[in-house]
Amino acid sequence: MSDQQIPRLAQIVEALERLYPLEFAEDWDHPGLIVGDPNDTVAKIVFAVDPTMAVVDKAIDMGADLLVCHHPLFFRSVHEVSGFGERGAIVGKLYRTHCALWVGHTNADVAYRGVAQAAADAFGLQHQTPLEMTGERDGHAIGLGRVGVLQEPMTLRAFAQRVAEQVPKTEYGIQVAGDLDAQVRRVAVLPGSGDSEFDAVRASGADAYVTSDLRHHPATDALQQALHEARLNGTTVRPALINTPHSAIESMWFRYALEDVADAVECDTAYRPETHRVGIVTDPWQLVVGRGAPEHA
Secondary structure, X not given: OOHHHOOEHHHHHHHXXXXXXXXXXXXXXXXXXXXXXXXXXXXXXXXXXXXXXXXXXXXXXXXOOEEEEOOOOOOOOOOXXXXXXXXXXXXXXXXXXXOXXXXXXXXHHHOOOOHHHHHHHHOOEEEEEOOEEEEEEOOEEEEEOEEEEEEEEEEHHHHHHHHHHHOOXXXXXXXXXXXXXXXXXXXXXXXXXXXXXXXXXXXXXXXEEEEEOOOHHHHHHHHHHHHHHHHHHOOOOOOEEEEEOHHHHHHHHHHHHXXXXXXXXXXXXXXXXXXXXXXXXXXXXXXXXXXXXXXXX
């Protein structure tokens, strides 16, 4: 196939931003095209959660013309991208090798067949709605997180095992808080840091909440409030908490994104790019020790 038939980066970006509109990103977030010449051709797209140097090196080794990541290379404003810093070195390497970088962050979180829906689908949730509604696009509800129901109730222990089987494995594993024998039917899911959304989760009536980065104080407060309300009302303690590795649960998006992006580009250009993913685990924890039974005074 001639070079003229291979789509340009600008065309790929247009397809990406139709799937994951930038208008749905949070105000503090700045996704989109971070590195790249819009006129460069793109025949191979590689996906990864984090644009670390190891991921970039692997993508380049794979022959990527475009690296699509979930997490931004820059979370805050910067004033230099020199080779003295890792991020500057990454930018330089990407430009030298003509490998572009596009980021789909909070805009991909809320999108149809985006990060939240991919996880919720993998966990078996049906009749899904956003945890917090953002809007609608092409007849699909757009919003933060997902709430849905399991086809059949199961114990928290069994549901936690299902989550562990679906989330890509890391040394960190998952953590569970709640009555392991309690029945779970309604579930809220928010991949990424989710302990700011406890009020919305309680309002949703979820029996369990699957998220990441649960900090000690917010998680303890949420559990203690759930225990208090259960005592007052004679009801089950809800929601139970399932804490997953941040990057691992978000990487479940690629179960949809690789196919969806290739389909969208092919629809626009009649050319179907190769799509692959980098399997490097980028959750930072490499070893967990001291998991024995605690000593009691």
